[in-house]
Amino acid sequence: MKKASDHVAELMDSFEKVCKSKGLRITHQRTEIFRMLIQNPNHPTTEDIFNQVRKHLSTISLDTVYRTIGTFEEYGLIRKVHHIDNATRFDHNLSIHHHLVCTQCGKIEDFYWPYFDRMKPPKSISRWGEIDLKHVVIDGICSSCSKKDI
Numbered sequence: 001m002k003k004a005s006d007h008v009a010e011l012m013d014s015f016e017k018v019c020k021s022k023g024l025r026i027t028h029q030r031t032e033i034f035r036m037l038i039q040n041p042n043h044p045t046t047e048d049i050f051n052q053v054r055k056h057l058s059t060i061s062l063d064t065v066y067r068t069i070g071t072f073e074e075y076g077l078i079r080k081v082h083h084i085d086n087a088t089r090f091d092h093n094l095s096i097h098h099h100l101v102c103t104q105c106g107k108i109e110d111f112y113w114p115y116f117d118r119m120k121p122p123k124s125i126s127r128w129g130e131i132d133l134k135h136v137v138i139d140g141i142c143s144s145c146s147k148k149d150i
Protein backbone atom coordinates (compact mmCIF):
# COMPACT_ATOMS: atom_id res chain seq x y z
CA MET A 1 0.00 0.00 0.00
CA LYS A 2 1.40 3.35 -1.04
CA LYS A 3 1.55 6.26 1.36
CA ALA A 4 -0.68 9.23 0.61
CA SER A 5 2.36 11.52 0.47
CA ASP A 6 3.91 9.33 -2.26
CA HIS A 7 0.71 9.62 -4.22
CA VAL A 8 0.77 13.42 -3.99
CA ALA A 9 4.44 13.48 -5.00
CA GLU A 10 3.68 11.31 -8.02
CA LEU A 11 0.80 13.54 -9.10
CA MET A 12 2.92 16.65 -8.64
CA ASP A 13 5.61 15.06 -10.82
CA SER A 14 3.17 14.38 -13.60
CA PHE A 15 1.77 17.91 -13.20
CA GLU A 16 5.24 19.31 -13.83
CA LYS A 17 5.78 17.00 -16.78
CA VAL A 18 2.48 18.01 -18.41
CA CYS A 19 3.24 21.71 -17.82
CA LYS A 20 6.67 21.33 -19.41
CA SER A 21 5.39 19.38 -22.38
CA LYS A 22 2.62 21.87 -23.03
CA GLY A 23 4.72 24.95 -22.39
CA LEU A 24 2.83 26.10 -19.30
CA ARG A 25 5.09 28.02 -16.94
CA ILE A 26 5.35 26.43 -13.50
CA THR A 27 4.92 29.13 -10.88
CA HIS A 28 4.74 28.82 -7.13
CA GLN A 29 1.07 29.83 -7.19
CA ARG A 30 0.18 27.28 -9.85
CA THR A 31 2.03 24.55 -7.97
CA GLU A 32 0.27 25.37 -4.70
CA ILE A 33 -3.17 25.53 -6.34
CA PHE A 34 -2.63 22.21 -8.06
CA ARG A 35 -1.41 20.65 -4.81
CA MET A 36 -4.62 21.80 -3.09
CA LEU A 37 -6.69 20.25 -5.88
CA ILE A 38 -4.90 16.95 -5.38
CA GLN A 39 -5.18 16.99 -1.62
CA ASN A 40 -8.89 17.75 -1.60
CA PRO A 41 -10.67 14.50 -2.40
CA ASN A 42 -14.06 16.20 -2.45
CA HIS A 43 -13.99 17.62 -5.99
CA PRO A 44 -13.65 21.17 -4.68
CA THR A 45 -15.11 24.39 -6.06
CA THR A 46 -12.88 27.34 -6.89
CA GLU A 47 -13.89 28.96 -3.58
CA ASP A 48 -12.89 25.82 -1.67
CA ILE A 49 -9.46 25.91 -3.30
CA PHE A 50 -9.12 29.63 -2.63
CA ASN A 51 -9.88 29.12 1.07
CA GLN A 52 -7.31 26.34 1.32
CA VAL A 53 -4.56 27.97 -0.68
CA ARG A 54 -4.99 31.26 1.17
CA LYS A 55 -3.63 29.59 4.30
CA HIS A 56 -0.28 29.15 2.54
CA LEU A 57 -0.31 32.13 0.20
CA SER A 58 -1.99 34.91 2.13
CA THR A 59 -1.74 37.44 -0.70
CA ILE A 60 -3.47 35.33 -3.34
CA SER A 61 -6.77 36.65 -4.73
CA LEU A 62 -9.90 34.72 -5.64
CA ASP A 63 -9.52 36.09 -9.14
CA THR A 64 -6.07 34.54 -9.49
CA VAL A 65 -7.40 31.19 -8.33
CA TYR A 66 -10.24 31.42 -10.87
CA ARG A 67 -7.83 32.23 -13.66
CA THR A 68 -5.35 29.52 -12.66
CA ILE A 69 -8.05 26.85 -12.46
CA GLY A 70 -9.34 28.00 -15.84
CA THR A 71 -5.84 27.57 -17.24
CA PHE A 72 -5.53 24.07 -15.73
CA GLU A 73 -8.80 23.13 -17.37
CA GLU A 74 -7.74 24.57 -20.70
CA TYR A 75 -4.52 22.54 -20.56
CA GLY A 76 -6.40 19.37 -19.69
CA LEU A 77 -4.92 19.05 -16.20
CA ILE A 78 -8.30 18.92 -14.49
CA ARG A 79 -11.89 18.39 -15.48
CA LYS A 80 -15.12 20.14 -14.55
CA VAL A 81 -17.76 18.22 -12.65
CA HIS A 82 -21.33 19.48 -12.25
CA HIS A 83 -23.41 17.45 -9.88
CA ILE A 84 -25.01 19.33 -7.09
CA ASP A 85 -26.01 22.90 -6.28
CA ASN A 86 -25.03 23.87 -9.83
CA ALA A 87 -21.62 24.57 -8.37
CA THR A 88 -18.69 23.98 -10.68
CA ARG A 89 -16.31 21.59 -9.06
CA PHE A 90 -13.02 20.29 -10.32
CA ASP A 91 -11.55 16.85 -10.62
CA HIS A 92 -7.86 16.14 -10.95
CA ASN A 93 -8.55 12.45 -11.51
CA LEU A 94 -8.52 12.19 -15.28
CA SER A 95 -8.73 8.41 -15.45
CA ILE A 96 -12.09 6.89 -16.37
CA HIS A 97 -14.17 6.90 -13.23
CA HIS A 98 -17.62 7.63 -11.87
CA HIS A 99 -19.09 9.56 -8.97
CA LEU A 100 -20.95 8.81 -5.78
CA VAL A 101 -22.79 11.89 -4.59
CA CYS A 102 -24.07 12.26 -1.05
CA THR A 103 -27.17 14.42 -1.26
CA GLN A 104 -26.84 15.27 2.43
CA CYS A 105 -23.26 16.46 2.91
CA GLY A 106 -22.52 17.05 -0.78
CA LYS A 107 -19.39 14.92 -0.78
CA ILE A 108 -18.47 13.52 -4.19
CA GLU A 109 -16.39 10.38 -4.21
CA ASP A 110 -14.78 8.57 -7.11
CA PHE A 111 -15.52 4.98 -7.90
CA TYR A 112 -14.50 2.64 -10.66
CA TRP A 113 -16.77 0.43 -12.69
CA PRO A 114 -14.76 -1.37 -15.41
CA TYR A 115 -17.74 -3.54 -16.34
CA PHE A 116 -19.79 -0.44 -17.18
CA ASP A 117 -16.86 1.13 -19.04
CA ARG A 118 -16.74 -1.90 -21.36
CA MET A 119 -20.48 -1.84 -22.08
CA LYS A 120 -21.66 -0.58 -25.45
CA PRO A 121 -24.21 2.24 -25.25
CA PRO A 122 -27.67 1.62 -26.73
CA LYS A 123 -28.05 2.14 -30.48
CA SER A 124 -30.46 5.04 -30.01
CA ILE A 125 -27.54 7.12 -28.76
CA SER A 126 -25.79 7.08 -32.13
CA ARG A 127 -28.88 8.73 -33.61
CA TRP A 128 -28.80 11.32 -30.85
CA GLY A 129 -25.18 12.35 -31.36
CA GLU A 130 -21.62 11.67 -30.32
CA ILE A 131 -20.48 10.54 -26.90
CA ASP A 132 -17.61 12.37 -25.22
CA LEU A 133 -17.66 10.65 -21.89
CA LYS A 134 -19.68 7.82 -20.38
CA HIS A 135 -20.08 8.76 -16.78
CA VAL A 136 -22.26 7.38 -14.01
CA VAL A 137 -23.52 9.44 -11.08
CA ILE A 138 -24.99 7.62 -8.12
CA ASP A 139 -26.93 9.75 -5.64
CA GLY A 140 -27.53 8.65 -2.10
CA ILE A 141 -26.62 9.16 1.54
CA CYS A 142 -23.06 8.32 2.47
CA SER A 143 -22.38 6.05 5.43
CA SER A 144 -21.06 8.82 7.67
CA CYS A 145 -24.25 10.86 7.09
CA SER A 146 -26.58 7.92 7.63
CA LYS A 147 -24.76 7.11 10.89
CA LYS A 148 -25.39 10.65 12.14
CA ASP A 149 -29.17 10.14 11.95
CA ILE A 150 -29.16 7.31 14.49
Ligand SMILES: [Zn+2]
Pocket residue numbers: 102103104105106107141142143144145146
Ligand atom coordinates in the same frame (compact mmCIF):
# COMPACT_ATOMS: atom_id res chain seq x y z
ZN1 LIG B 1 -22.76 12.45 3.36
Ligand SMILES: [Zn+2]
Pocket residue numbers: 043091093097098099109110
Ligand atom coordinates in the same frame (compact mmCIF):
# COMPACT_ATOMS: atom_id res chain seq x y z
ZN1 LIG C 1 -13.92 12.29 -9.71
